[in-house]
Amino acid sequence: MLSKLEALRPKKRLFLGLLLAAEFFVALTLYAAWRISYLGLEKIFEYLPAIVGAFLIFISTFSFGAVCNMVLAIKGLPTLKLFHRYSFAIIKFLFPVAVRIGKIFGIKRRQIEGSFIAVSNLIFMKSNIKVPAQKLLVLSPHCLQLSTCPHKITRDPNNCKRCGGCNIGDLMKLSEELGFTFFVATGGTLARQVVKKTRPQAVLAIACERDLMSGIQDVYPLPAVGVLNIRPNGPCNNTRVDMEEVRRVLKGIIKDDNK
Numbered sequence: 488m489l490s491k492l493e494a495l496r497p498k499k500r501l502f503l504g505l506l507l508a509a510e511f512f513v514a515l516t517l518y519a520a521w522r523i524s525y526l527g528l529e530k531i532f533e534y535l536p537a538i539v540g541a542f543l544i545f546i547s548t549f550s551f552g553a554v555c556n557m558v559l560a561i562k563g564l565p566t567l568k569l570f571h572r573y574s575f576a577i578i579k580f581l582f583p584v585a586v587r588i589g590k591i592f593g594i595k596r597r598q599i600e601g602s603f604i605a606v607s608n609l610i611f612m613k614s615n616i617k618v619p620a621q622k623l624l625v626l627s628p629h630c631l632q633l634s635t636c637p638h639k640i641t642r643d644p645n646n647c648k649r650c651g652g653c654n655i656g657d658l659m660k661l662s663e664e665l666g667f668t669f670f671v672a673t674g675g676t677l678a679r680q681v682v683k684k685t686r687p688q689a690v691l692a693i694a695c696e697r698d699l700m701s702g703i704q705d706v707y708p709l710p711a712v713g714v715l716n717i718r719p720n721g722p723c724n725n726t727r728v729d730m731e732e733v734r735r736v737l738k739g740i741i742k743d744d745n746k
């Protein structure tokens with residue numbers, strides 16, 4: 488497991504580096520806006536430039552602190568709980584800027600999203616989250632189902648006949664073996680509805696980079712870990728998942744009743 492995490496290190500650096508660059512860029516833009524509006528603000532109220540300036544310094548310092556907190560979490564050092572709550576809100580705000588900065592350096596959005604998932608998964612694992620199997624929800628995308636399969640599994644995955652044609656059957660078998668709730672979601676809205684209905688304590692989501700990126704942020708503050716799907720036929724068509732990886736991640740999350 489550790490060797491795999493080690494292998495992911497450059498990816499994590501990419502996301503955090505771009506996030507810090509975005510942070511710096513936004514802080515600089517805010518400073519420029521403050522300087523330009525200084526005289527106008529002063530005309531409204533003598534102390535307004537100082538009040539606005541102090542507020543901008545506060546939010547810039549706070550979001551910088553949140554990014555640094557993620558770096559500490561990845562390094563396995565103690566972190567401040569205060570920042571955890573706001574981390575994903577800050578990522579959501581800074582991510583479009585990070586993508587634009589990445590574009591200048593020829594870095595693709597998918598690479599940045601993949602790096603985000605690596606960071607998010609590592610923070611999840613370092614948090615040592617353990618939940619009973621019954622309180623764990625595993626979500627998979629519809630494209631994991633064999634496109635020629637006639638069985639409708641999106642409302643009820645139990646309709647799967649476990650014929651071995653795709654990984655849906657493997658996931659059904661695993662859910663019966665381990666006891667977690669398994670659901671196939673056709674999109675973010677349905678995924679959110681399932682989360683609301685089943686009230687899990689943690690989520691394992693299988694999806695592509697883009698859907699995992701938004702899904703992990705959408706279910707926050709619920710802890711979520713992502714496993715990337717494999718796309719030998721291109722996106723959204725007869726995708727696969729590494730069942731060994733799913734099993735390994737599940738082993739790390741599910742609480743052993745005997746302990």
Ligand code: SF4
Pocket residue numbers: 632633636637638640646647648649650651652653654655656657
């Ligand atoms: S494993 Fe289930 S979902 Fe996949 S092709 Fe077979 S019956 Fe269909």
